[in-house]
Amino acid sequence: MALQQITHLSDEQRDCLDNCLEATQACEWCADECIDEGEGMERCIRLCRDVADVASMHARFMARSSSYSDDLAAVCADACEECADECAQHDHEHCQVCADVLRDCAESCRNMASA
Template sequence: MALTEIPHVGENDEMAECIDDCLEAAQACEWCADECAQLGDEDMARCIQLCRDVADLAVLHAQFMARDSGYRKQIARVCAGVCEECAEECERHDHEHCQVCADVVSDCAETCREMAD
């Protein structure tokens, strides 16, 4: 089912965009965390942890939006905050996967902030 077929999402372009951004962030973070883990560098531990946190929260936020949960704004605030922290951490590392992840989670943070307001 396309997102636009869900009545409360189809009528809200911002929500549809945020769901897409959340799901993209989850994918980028899973990839980044896996790549960082393979490096075996202890300096990457915080990056891995934040990426995994974002992946879980972003999927949860997308689910809450899809079901029109009354708690979606609270989840949006938390997701935006963790995305911002993750982007800052990923930006510290020169690895391509970290840089890509930082860009993707920054976009997610922005749309989540919009959904929280």
């Protein structure tokens, strides 16, 4: 509901902002769950934490119509793609869900960066 109140955003920007917020949540959840999975999950945890920070920042930049938003969109897309590739290598449900969410986020951020 709040996203509809931000009138300066196009539908594509709203979709990207929503995907970034979902990626933030999925990555925070995945990183937390990976801690309990034990050894061998360090890279997944680090990448998820990076994406959560970058995606959250990108969402905030879009909401305030920052001139840096397009540049950050490219960084966010790269981080999402790398993290999705890492998550996809693990059979854990949280990793698989996270990978799917991140692929959607990467696509919408890529569209924003190339617009």
